[in-house]
Amino acid sequence: MPRLQGNDANNNDLNLTPLIDAVFLLLVFFMVTSVFVQATQLKIELPIAENYDQIDQEKKLNLLISDKGQLEFNSQIVSMGQLTTLIETERLRSGSGTLIVTADAETPHGFVLDAMEMAVMAGVSKIDLETGEDQPIGEAKVKE
Numbered sequence: 410m411p412r413l414q415g416n417d418a419n420n421n422d423l424n425l426t427p428l429i430d431a432v433f434l435l436l437v438f439f440m441v442t443s444v445f446v447q448a449t450q451l452k453i454e455l456p457i458a459e460n461y462d463q464i465d466q467e468k469k470l471n472l473l474i475s476d477k478g479q480l481e482f483n484s485q486i487v488s489m490g491q492l493t494t495l496i497e498t499e500r501l502r503s504g505s506g507t508l509i510v511t512a513d514a515e516t517p518h519g520f521v522l523d524a525m526e527m528a529v530m531a532g533v534s535k536i537d538l539e540t541g542e543d544q545p546i547g548e549a550k551v552k553e
Contacts, residue, residue, distance in 0.1 A: 452513075470499055470508045470533070474524060476515035489523060496531035506534035 452475065472492075473481040480487050482495050500506060508528045512521045525536055 469505055469537075470496060470503070470528075472496075472508055472510050472524060472528070474510065474512040474516050474520055476513040478516065478520040480524065489527065492524060492527045493531045496528050496533060500532055506532070507537060508533045508535070509537045509539055511539040 471483055475481075480489065480492060482492065483499060485495075487495055496508065510521065510524065510528075528536060
């Protein structure tokens with residue numbers, strides 16, 4: 410059988426361009442449709458409230474306090490000494506005067522009060538305490 414000569418003889422290569430295009434399209438599709446969960450670094454178990462108001466969390470300053478007194482301000486682990494400066498800087502940047510404090514149910518009150526005092530010194534005008542969903546009246550959490 411005679412072999413082809415010229416340009417047709419060199420076109421025996423496999424064309425991978427459509428396959429690469431399809432793979433990149435699938436990659437982009439899955440990246441766009443995936444859900445990203447913002448996980449906090451501290452494990453917090455919220456206390457329960459019977460009466461509460463929903464808070465619009467847009468443009469709010471968020472402070473999490475663990476049961477051991479560890480602080481997380483706007484998704485960043487901080488020390489008590491850094492807290493006033495960070496809150497003041499973020500308050501001026503975002504224009505928000507509201508701090509949402511999320512403290513574990515087992516957090517000593519002293520840690521929460523110290524953090525609230527630091528926030529007031531940083532110029533925060535309103536402090537909201539975040540709690541969990543309400544429980545039926547008569548139930549109580551008993552520590553064993």
